[in-house]
Amino acid sequence: MAFGRIPRFSPSFSPREALLAARYLLRDGPDDEIVARWEQEFAEYIGARFAVMVPSARYGFYLLLKALGVGEGDEVIVPALTYFAIPAMVPLLGARPVFADVGLNSHVLDPEAFRAAITPRTKAVVPTHLFGTPCNMDAIRAIAREHGIQVIEDCAQSTGARYKGVRVGHLGDHAYYTFGLTKNITTLSGAMITTDDPKVAESVRTTIQAGGYTPKEKSVKEAVTGLAMWAATHPALYWATVHPAVVIGNKLGQDPIHERFGEAERRYDSLPASYLSQAKARGAQAAVGRRQLTRIEQLNGARMRNGKALDKALAHVDGLGVPCYPEGAEPIYMSFVVHHKDREGLAAELRKRGVDTTVGYMSAFADHPLFPEYKADCPNAAEAASQLLHLPVHPNLSRADLDHMVEAVRSACMALR
Ligand SMILES: Cc1ncc(COP(=O)(O)O)c(C=O)c1O
Numbered sequence: 253m254a255f256g257r258i259p260r261f262s263p264s265f266s267p268r269e270a271l272l273a274a275r276y277l278l279r280d281g282p283d284d285e286i287v288a289r290w291e292q293e294f295a296e297y298i299g300a301r302f303a304v305m306v307p308s309a310r311y312g313f314y315l316l317l318k319a320l321g322v323g324e325g326d327e328v329i330v331p332a333l334t335y336f337a338i339p340a341m342v343p344l345l346g347a348r349p350v351f352a353d354v355g356l357n358s359h360v361l362d363p364e365a366f367r368a369a370i371t372p373r374t375k376a377v378v379p380t381h382l383f384g385t386p387c388n389m390d391a392i393r394a395i396a397r398e399h400g401i402q403v404i405e406d407c408a409q410s411t412g413a414r415y416k417g418v419r420v421g422h423l424g425d426h427a428y429y430t431f432g433l434t435k436n437i438t439t440l441s442g443a444m445i446t447t448d449d450p451k452v453a454e455s456v457r458t459t460i461q462a463g464g465y466t467p468k469e470k471s472v473k474e475a476v477t478g479l480a481m482w483a484a485t486h487p488a489l490y491w492a493t494v495h496p497a498v499v500i501g502n503k504l505g506q507d508p509i510h511e512r513f514g515e516a517e518r519r520y521d522s523l524p525a526s527y528l529s530q531a532k533a534r535g536a537q538a539a540v541g542r543r544q545l546t547r548i549e550q551l552n553g554a555r556m557r558n559g560k561a562l563d564k565a566l567a568h569v570d571g572l573g574v575p576c577y578p579e580g581a582e583p584i585y586m587s588f589v590v591h592h593k594d595r596e597g598l599a600a601e602l603r604k605r606g607v608d609t610t611v612g613y614m615s616a617f618a619d620h621p622l623f624p625e626y627k628a629d630c631p632n633a634a635e636a637a638s639q640l641l642h643l644p645v646h647p648n649l650s651r652a653d654l655d656h657m658v659e660a661v662r663s664a665c666m667a668l669r
Contacts, residue, residue, distance in 0.1 A: 257495045258657060260608040262485040262648040264551050265438050265478035269540045273440065273475045276536035277468055283535035290538035291444070293545060297412075299422040300446035302453035305439075305533040306460060307526075309408045309430035310337040312445040313378075314344065314523060316426050319455035320402055322347050322375045329369050329377040329401075331361040332618035332630035333637060338378065338406060339617055339626070344523060347375070351618035353630035357576045359383055359589065359614075359640075362632070363391035369628075370395075376402040381410035381420050382614065384436070384555070384586030388578040389415050389423040402426070409586040411437055412552045416580040421446050431541060433478050436555065436586055437548050439541035440474035442466070442533050463531025471536050485648070498608055502600070507610070552584045554647035558654060559585030562645065565658040566590065571665050573639065587612065588645035590661075594668055595641045601664035602643075607657050610642045 276283070287305055295303035306312035322328060324346035330339050332351040339349035352365040359382045366377055377396055379387040396403045403424030407413075411429050413420045421427035430443040447453050484493045501507055544551075566574050573591030577583055589612075592598045599609050616637035617623050618630035643657065 257491040257606045258608060258644050258649070258653050259485040259490050259494060259646075260610045260642065260644050261434050262646045263433050263438065263478055263481045264436065264544060264547070264647065265433060265440075265540070266482055267479065269543060270475050270479045272539050272543060273471065273536040276534065276539050277471055277475070279535075281535075283465065283533070283538070286535045286542075287533045287538040290541045293542060294444055295446060297545060297548075298419055298427070298446050300427070301448040302450065303444050303446045304453060304456045304460060305538070306428075306443050306445055306456065307441070307466065307531050307533075309406075309428045309443040310341055311523065311527045311531075312428040312443050312456070313338060313404065313406075314341045315456045315459055316404055316428065316445055316447070316452065317341065317345055317347070317376065319452040320376065325373060326375040327371060327373045329366055329374060330617075331378070331380050331382070332616055332628065332633035333359055333382065333614055334380050334406070334617060335408070335614060336617065336622060338380070339623060341523070348373075349623070349626055350374070351626060351628040351630055351633075353618075353632045354382075354636065355576070355578075356632040356636060357573055357591065358385060358578055359575070359636055360385050360387040360578065361392065363388050363395060365630070366392060367395050370399050370401070374399065374401050376404050378404050378406050379424065380406035380408075381413060382406075383575070383589050384410045384413055384584040385575070385577055386410065386413050386415035386420050386423075386581040386583065388581075390580070393424065396424075404428070408443075409435070410584060411435070412548050413584040414582040415578075425449070426452060431544075433474065433481060436551055436584060437541070437544040438478070439533070439537040439544070440471055440478060442537050442541075460531045463527075464529050465532045466530050466534050466537065468534065470530070471534050475536070495606075495608065499603060502603065551647050555585040555645055556583070558645045558647070558649050559583065559588050561654050562588050562643065562658070565654075566661060569662055569665050570669060572661065585645045588643045589640045590643060591636065591639040592641060592665070592668075593639060595639055597668050598641055598664055601667050602660055605656075605660035605664065607660045608644065611640065612642050614640070
């Protein structure tokens with residue numbers, strides 16, 4: 253990459269996909285046929301019997317819980333390090349989220365913590381394949397089977413990752429995925445659930461079909477945003493657009509990209525009415541998704557090459573904690589997350605060296621003010637949440653970018669000693 257500036261992310265959406273979206277947004281015909289084709293192709297890719305497109309992963313999760321009859325007095329076990337919207341869905345059904353700890357550097361649900369959190373009221377567990385890392389699914393599935401607990405995989409950050417050769421999403425009973433513009437594959441916006449259970453699929457589909465379509469204007473806005481993101485993170489433009497904004501923002505004490513998403517966290521408990529009234533996907537979303545699916549192995553492959561190179565090069569840097577993975581997990585490196593006691597210092601040192609990082613949006617919710625009545629002792633999640641920093645690992649990094657980044661991390665850690 254030119255000019256030694258490395259963006260924190262770079263979308264998989266490209267001008268070709270923008271043209272494809274435009275074609276479907278401009279035509280008048282019904283959208284259901286192409287959406288059904290995309291759902292079927294996605295189900296085949298995962299190895300599931302049914303796939304249903306939903307407006308967001310959190311709503312998909314909510315509908316899955318509802319289809320399973322989860323309600324008043326029931327408990328759902330979720331990892332303590334996760335995305336705020338997932339535990340926030342559980343109380344909306346009258347049930348209780350129960351937090352279980354994660355592995356410190358694997359960041360995914362610890363099977364023994366899951367076992368310890370089980371009570372006679374436990375109805376479901378949510379192994380979240382966070383940052384693209386599959387959980388230890390042999391252990392989690394065995395414990396769940398022993399206690400008659402439904403396994404709902406959170407694949408929002410891991411579409412296409414494998415565990416012992418099997419794709420995530422086909423390792424439990426049901427699963428959800430999401431395809432926003434910053435994910436490894438995108439449909440502009442929107443998400444998917446998969447299941448082998450015809451009753452569950454039918455229940456989710458019935459609710460979705462009762463809603464209206466995603467408004468065309470929303471899809472147009474998303475396609476334009478996607479194109480703008482593609483252009484702004486392009487090597488020829490990034491140094492002159494986003495990079496100065498991030499540097500100036502940080503000098504003023506704010507990360508402008510992070511702020512936008514922080515706002516969503518403050519509104520954590522809402523299930524927007526738009527999910528209900530605009531539930532059905534557009535042909536444009538399905539057309540982009542179908543094309544992205546033909547590129548997923550290439551996109552994930554590039555992430556995996558970059559992630560493995562970083563694993564190797566950063567394994568022994570003073571003061572730096574590097575990720576580890578459950579045995580049999582084949583991560584897709586949606587994020588490359590390191591730990592440092594002075595992560596703000598590390599981020600600032602890296603910014604000086606032209607590497608943009610983020611603390612991301614994962615919090616340790618067992619002890620979070622958003623969930624005061626669900627406190628639990630989850631020290632690994634708390635430590636990870638206070639120390640983690642995402643390094644760029646997206647498919648558009650060149651070999652020279654990786655070399656530059658490794659050198660920058662090493663010298664930044666030296667400077668912080
Ligand atoms: C791990 C995880 N789970 C769930 C979600 C929720 O996805 P959505 O925004 O589609 O509801 C996200 C969002 O990025 C996520 O990262």
